[in-house]
Amino acid sequence: MSKLRVAVLGAKGRIGSEAVRAVEAAEDMELVAALGSGDKLETLVETGAQVAVELTTPASVMGNLDFCVRHGIHAVVGTTGWTDERLAQLNTSLAASPETGVLIAPNFSIGAVLTMKFAEVAAPYFESVEVVELHHPNKVDAPSGTATRTAQLIAAARERAGSAPQPDATVTALDGARGADVDGVPVHAVRMRGLLAHQEVLLGGEGETLTIRHDSLHHSSFMPGILLGVRRVVDAPGLTFGLEHFLDLN
Ligand SMILES: NC(=O)C1=CN([C@@H]2O[C@H](COP(=O)(O)OP(=O)(O)OC[C@H]3O[C@@H](n4cnc5c(N)ncnc54)[C@H](O)[C@@H]3O)[C@@H](O)[C@H]2O)C=CC1
Numbered sequence: 001m002s003k004l005r006v007a008v009l010g011a012k013g014r015i016g017s018e019a020v021r022a023v024e025a026a027e028d029m030e031l032v033a034a035l036g037s038g039d040k041l042e043t044l045v046e047t048g049a050q051v052a053v054e055l056t057t058p059a060s061v062m063g064n065l066d067f068c069v070r071h072g073i074h075a076v077v078g079t080t081g082w083t084d085e086r087l088a089q090l091n092t093s094l095a096a097s098p099e100t101g102v103l104i105a106p107n108f109s110i111g112a113v114l115t116m117k118f119a120e121v122a123a124p125y126f127e128s129v130e131v132v133e134l135h136h137p138n139k140v141d142a143p144s145g146t147a148t149r150t151a152q153l154i155a156a157a158r159e160r161a162g163s164a165p166q167p168d169a170t171v172t173a174l175d176g177a178r179g180a181d182v183d184g185v186p187v188h189a190v191r192m193r194g195l196l197a198h199q200e201v202l203l204g205g206e207g208e209t210l211t212i213r214h215d216s217l218h219h220s221s222f223m224p225g226i227l228l229g230v231r232r233v234v235d236a237p238g239l240t241f242g243l244e245h246f247l248d249l250n
Pocket residue numbers: 009010011012013014015016035036037038039055056057058060064077078079080081105106107108109145222
């Protein structure tokens with residue numbers, strides 16, 4: 001069987017360098033390009049890359065994906081910064097290249113994907129729910145893509161269930177004290193030396209609380225998800241948002 005020809009964009013970054021090693025170690029894949037900032041995207045075409053793993057920055061991701069989709073190169077995307085406008089733009093590019101697949105995964109770790117699923121299931125059963133994400137201090141965006149997605153899933157589940165708005169008597173608050181409002185769910189971001197990527201979903205009801213916590217302790221936690229994404233995206237034309245769709249969790 002021929003090996004999948006894989007490129008990594010953001011290859012010198014924290015997760016990108018780990019992804020380079022994971023692709024190199026995968027028996028069914030060949031690393032054909034490892035691109036950093038300033039490297040030419042034409043290399044992807046010259047090396048015959050079939051899948052690009054996109055792990056750069058919110059500022060770079062759209063340009064990189066536009067190139068990949070125009071050249072029929074599938075993409076597995078971990079980079080954050082996704083808005084409705086950006087997703088619409090990507091869908092427009094994909095419509096012109098209907099055989100190309102793009103997976104955007106807010107988080108590649110199995111534990112984080114399950115945290116999102118468990119939070120979505122639990123949210124309608126509690127009056128209160130807030131998300132706290134904790135990351136290393138070099139992270140450039142807040143709140144994290146994972147926390148944003150978690151809050152969106154929670155909000156959608158509560159809306160489907162007809163849940164009442166969350167109780168909150170706050171009248172005066174210092175700016176930011178109640179976190180960011182993501183679809184009505186407060187999201188708090190902690191940046192601290194010593195941490196990598198962590199999240200708690202706090203749920204509260206009459207006389208009880210439930211905490212769902214996930215910790216990524218090393219970038220290796222993201223690698224099985226990236227490799228799964230690479231293997232599956234070649235047979236998944238269009239946009240897939242969330243690794244759960246490749247884990248048959250839905
Ligand atoms: N979905 C997931 O499971 C995960 C997602 N991430 C996300 O991945 C992204 C990268 O995270 P880190 O590795 O921590 O950041 P980083 O800053 O360590 O790495 C980003 C790398 O991309 C490079 N870069 C910038 N523009 C580029 C371009 N046009 N072409 C090629 N390379 C370019 C930078 O020079 C840098 O080396 C962030 O958005 C982060 O939130 C990080 C970990 C897990």
